[in-house]
Amino acid sequence: MTVVAADAAVSQVDAAAAAASTRPRCSTEDMLQLLQDYDCWVFDLDGTIWRGNEVIEGVLEALELLRKLGKKVLFMTNNSMKSRGSYLDKCLQDDIYCSSYSAAAYLDSIGFDRSKKAYVVGERGIMQELAAVGIESFGGPDDNEKRASFSSEMLHDTQVGAVVCGVDPNLSYYKVQYASMCLLLNPGCLFIATNTDARGHFTPNLEWAGAGATVGAIKGVVERDPIVTGKPSPFLMQDIAAKHNVQPAKSIMVGDRLDTDILWGLNTGMATLLVMTGVTDEQLLVAQRGSSNGVKPHFVMDSFGDLRRVAQQALQQQK
Amino acid sequence: MTVVAADAAVSQVDAAAAAASTRPRCSTEDMLQLLQDYDCWVFDLDGTIWRGNEVIEGVLEALELLRKLGKKVLFMTNNSMKSRGSYLDKCLQDDIYCSSYSAAAYLDSIGFDRSKKAYVVGERGIMQELAAVGIESFGGPDDNEKRASFSSEMLHDTQVGAVVCGVDPNLSYYKVQYASMCLLLNPGCLFIATNTDARGHFTPNLEWAGAGATVGAIKGVVERDPIVTGKPSPFLMQDIAAKHNVQPAKSIMVGDRLDTDILWGLNTGMATLLVMTGVTDEQLLVAQRGSSNGVKPHFVMDSFGDLRRVAQQALQQQK
Missing domain, CATH: 3.40.50.1000 (HAD superfamily/HAD-like)
Incomplete structure (x- = not known):
């Protein structure tokens, strides 16, 4: 009964958000579901993990919690100006795929x-x-x-x-x-x-x-x-799927660009989560939503840092 | 009667040419008709008037005869590296339109x-x-x-x-x-x-x-x-038509490129004459002819220099 009530509350929020021409964000329930449904989390870097030289608040903690929950965490960027080696100091681990x-x-x-x-x-x-x-x-x-x-x-x-x-x-x-x-x-x-x-x-x-x-x-x-070969081409997902033994259906792409990150996720059969910390603003998002051939992400969060609290909660439940 | 006989002869030549998968060239009759039908002759430069730094044989004489026949002669090139002034020494007159x-x-x-x-x-x-x-x-x-x-x-x-x-x-x-x-x-x-x-x-x-x-x-x-704004855009023909008081229906575009010269002529309502002294070879021409959306010139000559003899004949008849 509690779940139903929560769902009803979420629906009301959804309706209000739609009326205000905004795209509803992931609820706590949604986030817990995401953590349950997806084993492999693929992240864009610029605008998702950091902006310029600054890491977005809460994101590193959320990533750490994902790893503690046993999730595979990968990074993917279309920036070809540096080889993978150069990104290591920014991301502190080696599962980075650049274009x-x-x-x-x-x-x-x-x-x-x-x-x-x-x-x-x-x-x-x-x-x-x-x-x-x-x-x-x-x-x-x-x-x-x-x-x-x-x-x-x-x-x-x-x-x-x-x-x-x-x-x-x-x-x-x-x-x-x-x-x-x-x-x-x-x-x-x-x-x-x-x-x-x-x-x-x-x-x-x-x-x-x-x-x-x-x-x-x-x-x-x-x-x-x-x-x-980079986003939004499906090639790289096939390469990753083979090397890391992951299934697109159990994977989710997290990024800030509709035309590369989200499109790439959709092209490769992954779930898609748009974050609003980069180039996409509400206007662009709502326009896509109303368009017949728009690029529509499955989920939206203001920032990936928002997952931190819920991931902490999921981790405590797991223990 | 002579004319009919000539037409029949031309038709036989046409049929033979088509069978050999080549596009028939203008006959003497066709050329005389062109001289009668079109008052304004618009020429591409590279591949039509000259190749590299060499003027194509017979072309300057044919141009001179066109002018003597009272035709308006204009030049049009997509080469934007030089302004019109720079072409003067090559073409010895001032009706040049470059992109x-x-x-x-x-x-x-x-x-x-x-x-x-x-x-x-x-x-x-x-x-x-x-x-x-x-x-x-x-x-x-x-x-x-x-x-x-x-x-x-x-x-x-x-x-x-x-x-x-x-x-x-x-x-x-x-x-x-x-x-x-x-x-x-x-x-x-x-x-x-x-x-x-x-x-x-x-x-x-x-x-x-x-x-x-x-x-x-x-x-x-x-x-x-x-x-x-240059070929194959229709803008320049409108500009020329207004400035020179010429009608596209009384004009013919002469050039060596199907995708710019001939397409531009077709786009602007002119007759089109392809010459084979530039980039278009028989294979490309025949391929266009067989294609439903191919660029098909109204007329074809091996070289514009071929008009010299006929133009001379027309001029003598006029005198």
């Missing part, structure tokens, strides 16, 4: 011919992840100072079997031209994008051009779409 | 607020054409050496009311970011592309990244499409 990893893992998964090379338009992190799976690469920051000139022809390496793109703060015509020559002139050359995010908050007060700039420039020349 | 002109003419036609400025990602020609219609612009080659850094925020000019893009051999992350900030942060800022050509033969033996790289990069960040 630079995803590109290397994808090429590894399809048995990329190791006698071929990859040309990178992006940061060093991509090259480090490629090296970790034994794929030789060049370009990246080493090509930052190179310039193209119409006063002479340009040569390219015919042994390039993949062009791998990510966000590149030194994107240049030279790099776009070199990548396009590999894609247009080397038979079977793969076009891989770590992600296609339009923008990212790389500094606290400004949105910067994301991997979408790199991919868009090359796509505008070669007139074909890349294979996207 | 850099089209961008300036478009802004002029919509009454662009002259207290606002344009930010240019492209070559000097665009800035020269903007200046010619009294629009202040900056960026372009002057920003070639500027670099963005995530170690500091970036500022932009809030008075930029239009971003104008073309092919840019010095495309950089800085330029893409600056243009994107104007488009995302300045209310009502227009996104103008001189064209979206994927590639161009800027050197004799190599295809280089075209305006598609510039437009693609910015589009990948701002997530909206530009207003395209």
Whole structure:
């Protein structure tokens, strides 16, 4: 009877929230249910765990409680500017999947011919992840100072079997031209994008051009779409599911972006939990809800830190 | 009777050509008819009038004969790297419309607020054409050496009311970011592309990244499409029709590219004549012909120089 009464109370809250054009947040009951239903918790980083250089209040404690409850906790970011090693000091553990990893893992998964090379338009992190799976690469920051000139022809390496793109703060015509020559002139050359995010908050007060700039420039020349390996592509979930022996149906994706985090969760058969600590505001969320093809998360919390109290309660019940 | 016999002969040639999976070329009769039907002849430059630095055989003579026959002769190119002034020495007359002109003419036609400025990602020609219609612009080659850094925020000019893009051999992350900030942060800022050509033969033996790289990069960040003013956009034909008092129905577009020249002619209600002296080969032409949504020119000639003999004949008949 108590549960029914609680449900009724929640329904009233729901109705009031809907009337006010807001999306209702997870109730205590919902959160306890989530903790019961999902064994694997996959988190976005920027806007979910931290904002800029500041960890969001209560989040680290909530993560610690999840681990104590025996949950698998993984992190996934589309930031390809650093390799996984660089994130360790921020997150203090090693189950991090960044989009630079995803590109290397994808090429590894399809048995990329190791006698071929990859040309990178992006940061060093991509090259480090490629090296970790034994794929030789060049370009990246080493090509930052190179310039193209119409006063002479340009040569390219015919042994390039993949062009791998990510966000590149030194994107240049030279790099776009070199990548396009590999894609247009080397038979079977793969076009891989770590992600296609339009923008990212790389500094606290400004949105910067994301991997979408790199991919868009090359796509505008070669007139074909890349294979996207990071969010929202399903590839990385398959990789994780195999490596960690987890089922998407028992997993939940937690993130702040509808078009990558939540879409990725939906694309891969996971439950999805949107947090309002990042780029999504109430207006955007309500607009998606009313749209026939909107990206609709299963659950919403103001902050993942809100789970702390309930997780503490669940842990005490378990003991 | 002679005419009927000639038509029958042409039909036999047509049938034979179709059987051989080639597209029939204009007959002498067709050419005489074209000279009778069309008062305004609009030409592409690269691949139609010249290839690289070499004028195609017979073309200049054919153009001269057209003028003697009282035809209006105009030139139209998507190359925005030079302003119209720079083409004069190649074509020896002044009715040239390049895509850099089209961008300036478009802004002029919509009454662009002259207290606002344009930010240019492209070559000097665009800035020269903007200046010619009294629009202040900056960026372009002057920003070639500027670099963005995530170690500091970036500022932009809030008075930029239009971003104008073309092919840019010095495309950089800085330029893409600056243009994107104007488009995302300045209310009502227009996104103008001189064209979206994927590639161009800027050197004799190599295809280089075209305006598609510039437009693609910015589009990948701002997530909206530009207003395209050059081919295949219909804007420029409206501008020409008004300025030269010509009717599209009495005009014919002559070019070597199906996706810009011929499509532009079809989009603007002109007749279209494809020449095989540029990028289109028989295979591409036949493929379009068999496709339900292919771009199908009304007429085909091996070279525009082929008209010389017939135009000479028409001129003698006129005298």
